[in-house]
Amino acid sequence: MTANDHLDYFKPQLVVIPCGSRKLGVPARSADMYVGSYHRACRKAADALQPDRLLILSARHGLLELDDVIEPYDTPHGAADAVTNQVLLEQATVRDIVGLAPVVALGGARHISLVRSVWPHVHNPLAGARGMGEQMARLAAWRKERDHI
Known part of the structure; x- marks a missing residue:
């Protein structure tokens, strides 16, 4: 069994992925803004989960829908x-998503800590990496592996 096998048993209502330091230089949809390899890898893995909802956690803007248009910025967590x-x-409360479960977060320690402040029982398949x-x-x-399920 791999560390991620437990994720094969449910479909998450929400997946939260990190933003990235590499960005386009012009305003764009958040789905297109982040061009770094780590963000793209998290996005592909999140898409493979086929969640009901996918959000990007921006260090500057907080929770972003994929269609939210934002300006480039340089704010690290x-x-x-x-x-x-x-x-x-507050953003999660306004969006009425605080009670969603299961929630999966992909990202590093700072990202996971922020996500856990809203969803304490978040699944973190990258833990221990x-x-x-x-x-x-x-x-x-x-x-x-998910492509073969």
């Missing part, structure tokens, strides 16, 4: 102008 737990909870390289390998292997 943890920066003074980055989204906070409180803002994220040692660095981005191992996370990328897990995402690719998991996506390949």
Whole structure:
């Protein structure tokens, strides 16, 4: 069994993926804004889950729908102008998605911590991975396995 096998037993209502530091240089839909390989790998893995809803957690804007148009920005998680737990909870409350379950989050520790502030029981299939390289390998292997289900 792999670390992600437990995800094969349910269809998540929500998957939250991270934004990325590499972005287009012009305003764009959030689905198109983030062009880095890590974001793209998380997006492909999230799409393979076929969730009811997919959101991007932006360090600057918080929860983004794929069709939300945003300006390029340079705000990493943890920066003074980055989204906070409180803002994220307010956004989820306004969208009436706080009670969704199951919820899956793909991303690094800061991303997962923010998501967990709204959904404490979030599934984190990348937990225990040692660095981005191992996370990328897990995402690719998991996506390949899901393609054969």
